[in-house]
Amino acid sequence: MKSSLAILAFCLACPVLRAGDAQRILDAFNAARPAERELGVFKLDWADSLKDAKTRATRERRPVFFVTTTQLKEAGNLRDGHC
């Protein structure tokens, strides 16, 4: 009887344990996700190519800032960060 009660109590407690796990994970996520001030590069007005940038520049009468990288195995993505 006591062991049955213990098992029942454990089963009832499990959702509480998992909810505690869930909150710890959410807290870790919130701590890991960068704040907006750390994502400044994504506030720049990016164009996908020099051609697109120049087309928009002519239309909007704005200058272009263009970065090139050479001598690398992979071009990478300067905006997103894997470069």
Add this chain to the structure above:
Amino acid sequence: MHVRGSSLSHPEVVEALRPFIVTFWGQSNNERLPDDVLPLHQASGGASHFATGSNVRCFVLDADGRLLHWFNGFPNHTGNPMGRSSDEFAAYYVREINRSGAGRTARRAEMPLKLPEVGNGVRLFIRFTGQRDAHASPVVEAVESLDEWKTLSPPTSAREIDAAKLSRWLRLCYPAGVNEQLEPYTGVHGKLTLTPAGPNQAVLAGKVRMDLPDRKSPPFDGTFRAVLTYGTGGAVRLRGVVEGGYPRFDWNQVAWADWPLTVAIESRPD
């Protein structure tokens, strides 16, 4: 890495570039420079990167595409970015951008935050923790999901999930870094457990190991934990973290060291 993390992310450079449309082009495997890029390189000392002292060049063009000013991506025409703080990088970039005069009269655009986005998938924020300047700058990737949501369907009881089934997400959990890892992990291993955690919610947790493309490198070892909340019509909201030690070779110690790496993963759309 240093151009993006130490310069383009700096608040003063972001403000200086407010009038500009920003773009980039990267050469892969010594491919030929495109027809619209070659003239800019020729006008800035030649196509070879030896002409300027580094492999990064920055160009300012006016609204009609004419070259106004160019400068080396690294200060003082040296290819070595080490030993300079983000503030020094930023001051250099702001000075050079302003030398062009292009931003003075141009319309200053609003600058909403525009993160990489997908219609149905996840977004990852990847960065070293405890590091400064360029090494602390987060990488953000967005990945469309194929059958990952099916793999993570609501559990009625705890079930094991092969981490390889989430490899399209996990293979991207590597940091920014020139001369370091430039491609996704080549292998994803580990066993995760998906456990019910209350009404319409489950917890996913377990250890993961990812193989770096450089076979001489030790693997990345870490943990992946996530909370999944299930809505109607198959909608899933995921909030998770990958945490572990990313192997980097320390040339001073002549040994491998682990740099703490953290990845925040969120489902998209929210």
